[in-house]
Amino acid sequence: MANNESTKVDDVAKKSLEALMIDYQTTSQGLAQEEADNRLKKYGENTIQAAKKRSEILIFVENFTSMMAILLWASGIIAMFAGMLELGVAIWTVNVINGCFSYWQQHAAQKATDSLKKMLPSYVKVTRNGSVKQIREEELVPGDLFALQAGDSIPADARIFNCSNLQVDESSLTGESVPVDKGDQYQHGDDEFAQNNIVFAGTTVTSGTASGIVFATGMTTEFGRIAQLTQNQKKVMYPLQRELNQLTRQLTLIAVLIGVAFFLLAIFFVHSPIASSFIFALGMIVAFIPEGLLPTVTLSLAQGTQRMAKRHALLKNLNSVETLGETTVICSDKTGTLTQNQMTVNHIWLISKQYEVSGTGYFTNGTVTSAGQSVDIGEEADLKILLQIAKLDNDTEVTEGKKDEKSKILGTPTEAALVILSRKAGINSRHENQKFPRIKELPFDSKRKLMSTISKAQTGNPIIYTKGALSSELQICDRILDAGQIRTITDADRQKVLDVNEKYSREGLRSLAFSFREVAGQDPLVGQKIDDYTIKTAETHMVFVGLVTMSDPPRPEIFDAVKKCHRASIRIIMVTGDSPITAKSIATKIGITSDKAQVITGNELDQLSDNDLQKAVKGEVIFARVAPEHKFRIVSMCQKNGEVVASTGDGVNDAPALKRADIGIAMGVTGTDVAKDAADMILTDDNFASIVSAIEEGRTVYSNLQKFLLYILNSNVPEAAPSVVFLLTRGLVPLPLTVMQILTVDLGTDLLPALGLGIEKSEPGIMDLPPRPQDSHLLNRSIVIKAFGLYGLVASIISTCAYFFVNGVHGWPSVSLMSSGTGYAEATTMTLGAIIFCQIAAAMNCRTQISSVFSVGLFSNRRIWLGIIVEIVLLAVLMYTPFLQVVFNTGPLDRVEWFFLFCIPIPLFLLEELRKWIVRKVASRH
Structure with missing residues (x-):
């Protein structure tokens, strides 16, 4: 809480009720309706204003103005300038379709996000003109008197002036899972709020009733x-956006230089005329620009979002998919994300015997055991x-939810755990209430x-x-129940209880003590009226x-x-509002950290300099009792260390x-609207395991992008070799290959198999590798060597040989080569066909980086096989359709030439499988 805000809240808390009513010009009769209407005009509606939404037109246009999209617009202009109108139109069409698809995907994700939002209750009971009435919570104004009861969501900041047994769940602000006791007298603890x-x-x-005055x-x-703090925070650029911009610059430089x-x-x-040389050069520039990159990236990301949605992770932005794959640190909340957000009893300790309670969560099967044996409650008097x-000493009710719904609690989680304990022990609640009426x-x-x-x-x-x-129970007890007998409690008994309680505390367990007393015999309350049973007279001489x-x-x-995160070299930092003992x-x-992990509280964090905090987040560390500004600072310091940070949360304090995080992850079930608005991803099941699944998908997407890049770049070498x-x-x-034939490969035959590579499933062992280094790029040395020095070189030799092979059939070298006639068209068609069939082998080889294609299933990716079939059909259409023969300078091939083409992929595929086998063998030895 900012200092000035903290002072304001403290001032309101310390003032007397009379002074507060004077300040807010109200009385015990509440505001007059006319005054309330005036204040509503003055202060505005009681709503959390969403960040100003950008124009839909601007959002739409952004999908057409990335660096890669701009490059494609320029490529289309160049093609048109070079006299290739059809090519320019085709490139622009690809760009338009991709931009529209990307906008549609983004819009659909936002609609799904909006549907997840949970609104606060619509009405609140206020006192106005001396009578109680219901109004919309948006109409609540400062100075209003309003009432609360168990289950109500609190609609405004208010000072309590009357309450009974009031407990409030403040986890949306503090992260603390245990409800907070409230009263009508000022007390200020050490923590925020x-x-x-x-x-x-x-x-x-969560329980009780109260009346308050809104301030x-x-x-x-x-x-x-805090919502305003979130809205003022600019979102950092996604790593994939930076990477694609870098790749665009690299490919543009390569294309222009060539x-x-x-x-x-x-x-x-060659001494060609300047005009024809310029057109030839422009055609080569367009040919070396990967027109299929942007649609393939978009489709790959979209497929990733769809797979992740099935695994309970909803992405609001396509680029978030790949960012997850780069994650090096996860700053995770505890309650509801790592844990079930269901308080559960696990031990029962009596002076004479101890019990274990199995079964976690509400309405799960469980038993009470002692020394591994199930307990018959009827034979265990103390238990x-x-x-x-x-x-019986419990005000909470737990009702079983309908199908696919969670159990509902009317009361506190702590008391709910006791209700479930009695059910696991086989106690009939209705029977007990009738047997011992309150x-x-x-x-x-x-x-x-x-x-x-x-x-x-x-x-x-x-x-x-x-x-x-x-501590309170021991003060009021002078006796103890021991194996069915009541005896005087000794100092040794008290110390034994304290020791075991300390042991449980070190284990992060929360304990409750129980006592009872039957009013009989010489008890002072015998014969007294029930009104005489007060705290002072009743809570004494307990057993x-x-x-x-x-x-x-x-x-x-x-x-x-x-364990998956550890294998993948992803660190997890717990950032929670819970106590240090519980957090550790x-x-x-x-298994997030070892017992040697450093625990830093919010107060201690305030004393740390940025340099000290940067050092702390590099090691094993847990943050407990943190405030909103603390979480923001922790994420920032991790990023200064060069980490790609995913931050989870559900409360407004997490927003x-x-x-700020590279990837913000909000809880869809328990998350506040502010958290969901700030996040890049929403977990529909609030489960940390879904984050790990999403990270795996992110890594797969990046791997697929590299596979696609290798595939499209290796065809550039055989496209350039004829020139x-x-x-x-x-x-x-x-x-040996015309410019239109080159572009047939780039925009026609290459595209569908490339799209198939974009949806390839995870390669085995992908989560056993560390996140890629921050200084690595999509276009790395390995891809360049494979694309230009291996796949591309082999395809260049084969396609060039194919050209001369057809010319040899037509009489070369005794007959000179001519750039006209059926023989030349057939020869260029053969070159084009050889490149296409080399790409068929490349598409299969690029499916895996190290693993055998047979291990992932030779026919498991149907889209690649569909693309291969389309490639062959498209080649046949170009060579057998008369008007296309003229446009693309193609001619029909005979059976021998077709047989030659179909033989090309087989040895290329088998040789690559051999290379991968050798790599795996060498890796296994090391």
Whole structure:
């Protein structure tokens, strides 16, 4: 909380109710309706204003103005200038289709995101003109008096002036999973949002009732302040955007240099006219620009988003897919992401015996065991009494949800865990309530940290049940239940209880103590009226029964997910609002960190310089009790260390960090609207394991982009080789491949197989590799060597030989080569066909980098095989359709020449399989 905001909230919390009402010009009768209307005009509606949305036209245009898209626009202009109108139109058509598809995908993702948003309750009860009425929460204004009860979402920042047993879930602000006790008297804790008599917008009442006076609405609330901080934060450029811009510059430079070189050689070496040399050079520039790159990237990313959606991860932006694959650090919240957000009992401790409770979560099968044996409650007197207390000294109800819905809790998660415990033990709740009807309650309060209920025992005597903090329970107990017998509690007993409680605390478990007392015999309350049963008279001379420990259990899938992250060299940093002990316990239990990890609290983080924090986030570290500004700073320092950061969260406090991170991940089930708006990805199941699945998809997308790049670049060498032959022979050998035939490969035959490579499934072992280095690029040395020095060189030799082979059939060298006639058209067609069939082998070879294609399934990628069939059909159409023969300078091939073409891919594919086998063997030895 900013200092000035903190001061404002503190001032409101410290003032008397009378002074506060004077400040806000209201009374116990509430605002007059006319005054409320005036204030609504003055302060505006009580809503969190979304960031100003950009124009849909601007968003649409952005899909056509990336560096690669601009390059394609320029390529089309060059083609038209060179007299190839059809080519220019084709390039522009590809660009338009890709831009529209990208916009549609982005728009569809945003619609899905909007549908996930959960709105706050529409109505709130206020007092106006002396009477209670319901109004829309948007109409709430400063000075309004309003009422709250269990289950209500708090619509504004307010000062409490009357409450009963009030507990509030502030996890959306603080990240702390345990509900906070509230009262009508000022108390300020050490942590943020700790004013005891203040409730904040966006939080939820878990139990009790209250009345409050509104002092902040809409964007002036703490919820709104953090939302504004998020909206002011600019989003960083996606790594893929930077990488594609870099690749575009590289390919443009290569294409222009080649064009200039061919232009100069044509003039000074071949002595061609300047005009024809210029057109020839322009054609080569267009030929060397990968027109299929942008649509393939878009389709690959779109396919990735669709696969991820099936795995519970919704992407709002296509580029986020690949960014996930580069992730080196995940800054993850604990509650609901790593854990189930369901408090669950796991131990029962009695002075004479200990029990284990199996089964995590609500309505899961579970048992109570001792020494590995199931327990018969009827034979365990001490345990039976403790379970009675857990059930009867309890105000929470848990109802089983319908199909595909979670169980619903009306009350606190802690009491819900006790309700489930009694069900696992086989206790019939309705039967117990009838057997021991409640006659009075002494509500919980944060001072004494106890709650008591008085029921009527079967003997007719009142029986007092109490639960609460161990320190408070030991103060009111002078006896202890030991193996069915009640005896005086000794100092040794007290120390034993304290020791075991400390042991549980070190394990990150939360404990509750239980006691009871039947009013009988010489008890001072015998014969007294129920009104005389007060905290002072009832909560004394109690019989200590035992402890129940509970925790928010880790998700079952989290263990494998964390191991995958470690294998993939991805670090996980827990950033939570929970206590340091709980945070470290969970982190070590699920394997995020070792027991030697450093734990830094929010207060300690404030004392660290940026340099010290940068050093801290490089090692094993856990952050606990953090505030919104802390999370934002942690992400920023990780990025300064060169990390690609994914940050998760569900509360409004997480939103600035989500916006700042390279990839922000919000929770779809429990997440606030602010968090979802700030995030790049939304988890529809709130599960950390889904993030790991998304990272795997991201790595696959990047790998597929490199496969595609290798595939399209290797055809550039055989496309250029015929022109080199033309230049080296000073034009004596006619061009073995025309410019239109070159572009047939780039925009026709290459495109569909390339799109097939864009959807290739993950290669085995992809999550056993570290994230790619930050200084690496899509176009790396390995791709250049393979594309130009291996695949491209072999294809150049084969296609050039094919050209001369056909010419030899027609009488060369005894007959000179001519750039006209059927023989020349047939020879260039053979060159084109050889390149296409070399690309068929390349498409299969590029499917894997190291693994055998047979290991992923020779026919598993149907789109590649469809592309191969289309390539062959397109070649046949070009060579057998008369008017296309004229445009593309093609001619029909005979059976022998077709047989030669079909034989080309087989040895190329088998030789590459041999090379991969050798690489795998060498790698296995090391």
